[in-house]
Amino acid sequence: MTALEQAQGLLAAWAQETRTPEAGRLDVVIAPEKLVAATTALFDARWGYLAGITGLDAPKSGQIEVLYHFCAGAYVLTLRIALAREKPSIASICSVIPAASMFERELAEMFGVAVVGTPDPSRLFLPDDWQDGVYPLRKDFAEEASHAE
Amino acid sequence: MRLEELWEQLEARLATWGRTHSPWAVHFNSGSCNGCDIEILATITPRYDLERFGVKIQGSPRHADILVCTGPVTRQARERLLRIYEQMPSPKFVLAVGTCAISGGVFQGCYNVVGRVDAVIPVDMYVPGCPPRPEAIIDGILKLLEKAQAEGVAT
Amino acid sequence: MPSERFVIPIGPQHPALKEPGHFEFSVEGERVTGATVRLGYAHRGIEKACEERNWVQSLYLLERICGICSHIHTTAYCLGVERLAGVEVPPRAQAIRVLIAELERVHSHLLWLGVAAHEAGFDTLFMYSWRDRETVMDVLEGLTGNRVNYSANVLGGVKYDLDEARAETIRKGVDYLEARTYYYLELVVHDPVFVQRTRGIGTVTREQAEWLGLVGPAARASNVARDLRVESPYAAYDLFPVQMVLETAGDLEARVSVRLKELFESYRVIRTILDKLPTGEIKGRMPKKVREGETVSRVEAPRGELFYFIKSNGTDKAERVKVRTPTLCNLAPMMTLAIGHQLADMPMLLAGVDPCFSCNDRSIVVRNAQEAETRWTWEQLRRYGIEVYKCKR
Numbered sequence A: 001m002t003a004l005e006q007a008q009g010l011l012a013a014w015a016q017e018t019r020t021p022e023a024g025r026l027d028v029v030i031a032p033e034k035l036v037a038a039t040t041a042l043f044d045a046r047w048g049y050l051a052g053i054t055g056l057d058a059p060k061s062g063q064i065e066v067l068y069h070f071c072a073g074a075y076v077l078t079l080r081i082a083l084a085r086e087k088p089s090i091a092s093i094c095s096v097i098p099a100a101s102m103f104e105r106e107l108a109e110m111f112g113v114a115v116v117g118t119p120d121p122s123r124l125f126l127p128d129d130w131q132d133g134v135y136p137l138r139k140d141f142a143e144e145a146s147h148a149e
Numbered sequence B: 001m002r003l004e005e006l007w008e009q010l011e012a013r014l015a016t017w018g019r020t021h022s023p024w025a026v027h028f029n030s031g032s033c034n035g036c037d038i039e040i041l042a043t044i045t046p047r048y049d050l051e052r053f054g055v056k057i058q059g060s061p062r063h064a065d066i067l068v069c070t071g072p073v074t075r076q077a078r079e080r081l082l083r084i085y086e087q088m089p090s091p092k093f094v095l096a097v098g099t100c101a102i103s104g105g106v107f108q109g110c111y112n113v114v115g116r117v118d119a120v121i122p123v124d125m126y127v128p129g130c131p132p133r134p135e136a137i138i139d140g141i142l143k144l145l146e147k148a149q150a151e152g153v154a155t
Numbered sequence C: 001m002p003s004e005r006f007v008i009p010i011g012p013q014h015p016a017l018k019e020p021g022h023f024e025f026s027v028e029g030e031r032v033t034g035a036t037v038r039l040g041y042a043h044r045g046i047e048k049a050c051e052e053r054n055w056v057q058s059l060y061l062l063e064r065i066c067g068i069c070s071h072i073h074t075t076a077y078c079l080g081v082e083r084l085a086g087v088e089v090p091p092r093a094q095a096i097r098v099l100i101a102e103l104e105r106v107h108s109h110l111l112w113l114g115v116a117a118h119e120a121g122f123d124t125l126f127m128y129s130w131r132d133r134e135t136v137m138d139v140l141e142g143l144t145g146n147r148v149n150y151s152a153n154v155l156g157g158v159k160y161d162l163d164e165a166r167a168e169t170i171r172k173g174v175d176y177l178e179a180r181t182y183y184y185l186e187l188v189v190h191d192p193v194f195v196q197r198t199r200g201i202g203t204v205t206r207e208q209a210e211w212l213g214l215v216g217p218a219a220r221a222s223n224v225a226r227d228l229r230v231e232s233p234y235a236a237y238d239l240f241p242v243q244m245v246l247e248t249a250g251d252l253e254a255r256v257s258v259r260l261k262e263l264f265e266s267y268r269v270i271r272t273i274l275d276k277l278p279t280g281e282i283k284g285r286m287p288k289k290v291r292e293g294e295t296v297s298r299v300e301a302p303r304g305e306l307f308y309f310i311k312s313n314g315t316d317k318a319e320r321v322k323v324r325t326p327t328l329c330n331l332a333p334m335m336t337l338a339i340g341h342q343l344a345d346m347p348m349l350l351a352g353v354d355p356c357f358s359c360n361d362r363s364i365v366v367r368n369a370q371e372a373e374t375r376w377t378w379e380q381l382r383r384y385g386i387e388v389y390k391c392k393r
Helices: A003-011 A032-044 A100-111 B002-021 B035-043 B075-087 B099-103 B134-151 C046-052 C055-063 C070-085 C091-119 C123-144 C164-190 C192-198 C206-212 C216-220 C252-275 C326-338 C343-352 C378-392
Strands: A017-019 A025-029 A049-058 A063-072 A075-084 A089-091 A114-116 B024-029 B066-070 B093-097 B113-115 B125-127 C006-010 C022-028 C031-038 C293-301 C304-312 C318-324 C364-368
Touching: A003 A025, A003 A032, A003 A063, A003 A075, A032 A063, A032 A075, A032 A089, A049 A100, A049 C304, A049 C318, A063 C304, A075 A089, A075 C293, A100 A114, A100 C326, B002 B134, B024 B035, B024 B075, B035 B066, B035 B093, B035 B134, B035 C123, B066 B075, B066 B099, B066 B134, B075 B113, B093 B099, B093 B134, B125 B134, C022 C343, C031 C326, C031 C343, C046 C055, C046 C318, C055 C070, C055 C318, C070 C091, C070 C293, C070 C304, C091 C123, C091 C164, C091 C252, C091 C343, C123 C164, C164 C192, C164 C252, C192 C252, C192 C343, C206 C326, C216 C252, C216 C304, C216 C326, C304 C326, C326 C343
Parallel strands: A025 A075, A089 A114, B024 B066, B066 B093, B093 B125
Antiparallel strands: A017 A025, A049 A063, A063 A075, C006 C022, C022 C031, C031 C364, C293 C304, C304 C318
């Protein structure tokens, strides 16, 4: 049994859809409220480590997709969660993986996704004089808006 | 009266001589990719040895005569750059090292980049390159000193 | 013990590191009780800029994420985009990529050795290692025409080829560096002054390293077998395999020796590539537009795993390029580890992970022990100092 098959087994209870986009990769679509449970299952089984969190903005479908990448050796497992573009919000996984703090804060300030329960919600990358509520990696970002009045 | 003028002249020449023969430099990276910074560091290592020209790279802006700037100026670093410039005692010179410091380079148009260094503080000498070779940086500093010597830096 | 502490701010412009990072250490006496780092001084917004530039323009932008590991960034990007576009890259090009990547690792590790020695107050070693580093800089310049941003990668292959004469100069450089590396390895484990600054300091156990998510040499020094060149051979690492170098101690000394021992692997791989360089073309045909899709590209940078996520929407521009650099993984754990150490050990501890702020681009980490801190005035500090020494007397 390869590591990905094992991961698929671990996540079977929450998986809404499972895809294999490339060799060595597995994408599992889960509901937002199942994130912490799924992460805990991976962590308890010591399946790899969290390599990063990617946000994807898709204004056409009105969604922001959040991708949690877990790596184990050559394998990459991605938990995909679709959030509504209006007021997107997701639970923090820092209680399970403390190292996620940095990634969650990046997600919050770049995409405006509220990460509920993240230990430190302060600004990570953007300058001190950046206008609140302006998220640079959203597709409709305009630079002028980021300057405070 | 005549003697006083002579004395002033001598003082000015002495000050210029002193200031251009052992200037201390401070380095600030305002958003650079590191390329220029490691080349600046390389100038003080044995092969290039900037110190044989009396130039010393040291930490505090309050002791510095030359500010060596690298990188485009980011919004977060802008105020720090200004503050460091203001902390330096006069007379002071600014050397902009690398394409980004001169024009913003590949980072032009990035949302967090203000732009080139001379949009924030006055620059006396530019060293182009991505990154410039250590020889070019040394040449830039020496040209800056020649210029300062010719113009006089008594005040 | 007084519950108040004072904060020592360092940076963003500071003598030790050549990059802007603003650190604040709260201390009780000499003991560090909290550590904060505010970066973002070098945050330029490269990920957004990649969405506005075409595939080729982004390549040159991404190369300038970091001047120290410029080649590995473009390698990760090229491998990802080529996979998306379905472009076959000739084996000779892949081998040259690996060759330059290993030369870059040599330059990066020697640079790091110098900086670490400088932080330890051992400036002679700093000068020595940087003098020897010039050898590999010459080699890189001879091969690519530039000392720092080599611009060797293009989408579909590489720009520069090499002949036997060039190979010979590289071999000579590597021979010299190998002899010097033996000397350094001897020195860093035997020199009493250097050992005092490294042995038993900043120890990370294997469990901690796994839990905190360390990558690269910092993880391998704690016996965590993470090296993508071995685990998931990319480019030509399947043709020219490397051995993983592991240490068990997990302290600063182990991080120094892991990096130095890795250099011998790099020298060996460089020689093998020069001897067995595949023949043929060095560039495949790359379409202007890249078909729709997503890919993950992971490579082993000198500082650890570099993670790229690339999404294409079928046009000549990327929909999204996500870059996760190794420093982002390594810096946060070090801030946690700082607590309880001597203030004087901080520069060494930071240098131990080889932080690269331009890579990292950004970030603020706050790891404070418990209660809120108050800032002391100079007068309070002076009085505190007097009280402490009175008690000692």
